[in-house]
């Protein structure tokens with residue numbers, strides 16, 4: 001991870017992401033940034049919304065609210081919460097109008113014999129009513145703009161990127177063609193130009209993000225050979241050169257620790273760990289910038305888990321990859337992640353560097369996750385005490401609810417003021 005990552009723009013920025021499934025708020029307003037070259041761990045128990053987060057980033061849903069930026073481009077945006085804001089503002093305005101009418105009905109009744117005062121009241125009332133509708137109109141106009149922009153970006157973010165890529169190719173070739181005098185060279189250049197434009201037209205910003213799935217059995221088509229599984233992305237990408245495709249397939253097979261002979265086989269002929277290697281090969285063949293690995297090892301034997309994690313770690317350095325690594329177990333992400341976000345029921349409750357999180361866990365849920373990690377020494381293991389998180393007992397949010405606050409540089413915790421003071425002291429060792 002680079003030293004001055006705060007000065008660098010994030011590769012992925014998730015802002016106020018919400019993904020609701022009817023009444024289930026699977027992801028409810030989460031924000032985090034991932035910087036180039038970083039491994040970002042997302043941890044939490046089953047059902048807390050980890051996969052939904054990953055799937056929202058790769059646009060498998062029309063998200064309920066918030067934005068996802070990739071390399072500065074908004075690739076996903078939701079607008080349901082803006083709509084909800086408008087609906088609420090309208091209802092509030094209606095209530096305010098009713099209250100004003102009631103107020104002046106009373107005042108006018110009292111002043112019914114005083115025409116001058118009645119006139120005054122009429123003017124006053126109109127001013128108040130105008131103010132309410134002005135406020136409402138301004139809010140509706142603002143939200144309508146947000147909705148329009150979110151809809152545009154969600155729908156066209158990909159297309160805008162492709163258009164931009166095509167323009168880049170044009171900008172590269174047109175001056176070259178202009179300068180070229182020999183007809184033969186010109187024809188050669190034109191051919192190259194056309195091919196690059198064709199490929200750029202197939203280019204999608206989403207190709208730069210690839211996902212490795214939780215279940216290596218369900219995520220590989222059993223009727224396809226390993227070769228075809230890996231080559232599929234290249235073909236979708238518009239590549240037709242068979243020789244190039246074969247070379248690429250063999251290249252990534254080697255990178256993930258498999259051999260060329262494996263290419264003609266089918267997924268069921270492989271062990272769990274090998275299948276996950278095929279999943280990784282499929283993801284890296286497109287040279288992505290970001291890989292979202294959704295519990296890539298949780299279905300594997302413990303002995304195989306370390307191998308697959310080591311492989312991902314090697315690839316990360318070799319290919320300059322950035323990783324969003326999802327796990328339900330802190331021990332899996334500990335050594336591998338630069339920073340870790342802890343998720344609980346749709347929210348991020350704590351976010352810090354890996355070292356800081358293990359040295360100074362603040363949120364009681366993080367502490368409970370840490371207490372679940374088995375210790376290598378059997379003597380200590382015997383004494384290890386599981387901490388159970390009891391949200392209703394562990395927090396008193398009756399007077400003040402939690403917000404996401406920075407308790408130490410780069411260390412964020414969901415807490416209220418009382419907890420904030422306590423956590424600050426805990427970290428300072430007081």
Ligand SMILES: Nc1ncnc2c1ncn2[C@@H]1O[C@H](COP(=O)(O)OP(=O)(O)OP(=O)(O)O)[C@@H](O)[C@H]1O
Pocket residue numbers: 021024025026044045046047048049050051052053328
């Ligand atoms: N397509 C869907 N339709 C309705 N509800 C869904 C859908 N996908 C997920 N959910 C619900 O959203 C919540 C979060 O699910 P998600 O799969 O994101 O959790 P997870 O943290 O990945 O869990 P696990 O560790 O078991 O993979 C759960 O309550 C789940 O039942």
Ligand SMILES: [Mg+2]
Pocket residue numbers: 050051052214294295
């Ligand atoms: Mg999941």
